[in-house]
Amino acid sequence: MKRLLPITLAGVLACLAATGAAAQDYPSxxxxxxxxxxxxxxxxxxxxxxxxxxxxxxxxxxxxxxxxxxxxxxxxxxxxxxxxxxxxxxxxxxxxxxxxxxxxxxxxxxxxxxxxxxxxxxxADAIIASADASYGTFEELIAAAKEQPGEIQVAIQNLGSRTHLTMLRLEGMTGAKFDLIAYPGGAAPQKEALLSGEVDYAVTSLGDFASLLDAGDAKGIVEFSDAPNPAYKDVPIAKDAGVDLEMGxxxxxxxxxxxxxxxxxxxxxxxxxxxxxxxxxxxxxxxxxxxxxxxxxxxxxxxxxxxxxxxxxxxxxxxxxxxxx
Known part of the structure; x- marks a missing residue:
């Protein structure tokens, strides 16, 4: 047993030396x-x-x-x-x-x-509308979702995700009620749903939809932030519409x-x-x-x-x- 100690110690020292050398050569x-x-x-x-x-x-x-x-x-x-x-x-x-x-x-x-x-x-999260959506402002959308509870479809990501939580909080704060449709996999399937006409609205960041926004295929109608987005200054923030919600x-x-x-x-x-x-x-x-x-x-x-x-x-x-x- 006494002879094993030096060997074990030598092995530990060798491993430490190898780790140090690997770090010095990083990346190889x-x-x-x-x-x-x-x-x-x-x-x-x-x-x-x-x-x-x-x-x-x-x-x-x-x-x-x-x-x-x-x-x-x-x-x-x-x-x-x-x-x-x-x-x-x-x-x-x-x-x-x-x-x-x-x-x-x-x-x-x-x-x-x-x-x-x-x-x-x-x-920050935002609500993004298709170019030909029926309700083109945040105020119009909220009013319609109150008058037609559960009728307006909005693409979220996964059930229980951040985008889902954003919409649940929005419903609780405004009394509006939406039909929330889950598209697992991030923003890419939400984009496809908006472009194909499956939904007229999606909730995620403006950056996620930058290509569609810049092409005029979609427009941001509200952002849940404390200040306007520098790249999309024309998109209003929820606070200015009386909804104090920040999420992203x-x-x-x-x-x-x-x-x-x-x-x-x-x-x-x-x-x-x-x-x-x-x-x-x-x-x-x-x-x-x-x-x-x-x-x-x-x-x-x-x-x-x-x-x-x-x-x-x-x-x-x-x-x-x-x-x-």
Missing amino acids: RDVRMVVPWGAGGGTDGIVRKVSTIAEKELGGTIYVENIEGGISATGVMQAMSARPDGYTIASLTYDSVVTVPWQKLLPGYNLEKLALIARITSE SFIVLAAPAGTPDDVIAELEDAYKAAYDSGEFQNWVAKVGVTPSWLGSGEVTDWANQTQGDLFTLMQDLEKQGVLKQ
Whole structure:
């Protein structure tokens, strides 16, 4: 037994040395960025853009892999279970931080299995109408939903998702009643539904629908924010219509827990440089996305606080019979 101790100690030291060397050489191969939503949606576009810029700073390729399912849980779980070496990272959204843990969708899903790198955006939800929708203003839409309760169809994302919660809160605050149609998979299927005429309204961020807004195929009729969107200043905010409702999503970058600190620092530095670049800032301004940076020293506390506050709100709605877990 006495002879095993030096061997074991030598093995530990060798592993530590290997980890240090790996961190110094990072990245020595391509980095996989998991986007837990479908290609073509808002999150996908933003993450692809910032990663393309970040890889120049990092000195290696960052490629995006879209892994859909479980309101983002399927893709995020892959990141949680990946080797913590910096070669698999992921993007998280509201549903990853709030909806999935709230609904307990996947056993073993726990944000403590991730090391959060940074928050890069904070996006308010909005109601977006098709170009030929019957009600072209927020006031007209609310009035019609009161006169015709349950008749006006609105595309949300998943049942229990952020967009669902936004509409439930809006109904509670205004007395309007909508027919909420779930389109799992993020903004991409909502776009298809609006373009095909399945629905005339959708709720998500203006940035998610930037291509349709810019083409004139859709228009924003209200945004649930505290200030007008810099890219879409003509879209009114709900507060100006007497509805004090603020709601929206965000994008957070993360790596598996246990990823070496210096690797996290390299990733954070690369993405911060990309975030600060004129290329990214000009691009997000054009697509109506609000850049909002929180680094690794702040983002975990912010995520925990956000999750706790929204859990409290959802528990209250559940007690009222408005929301089911």
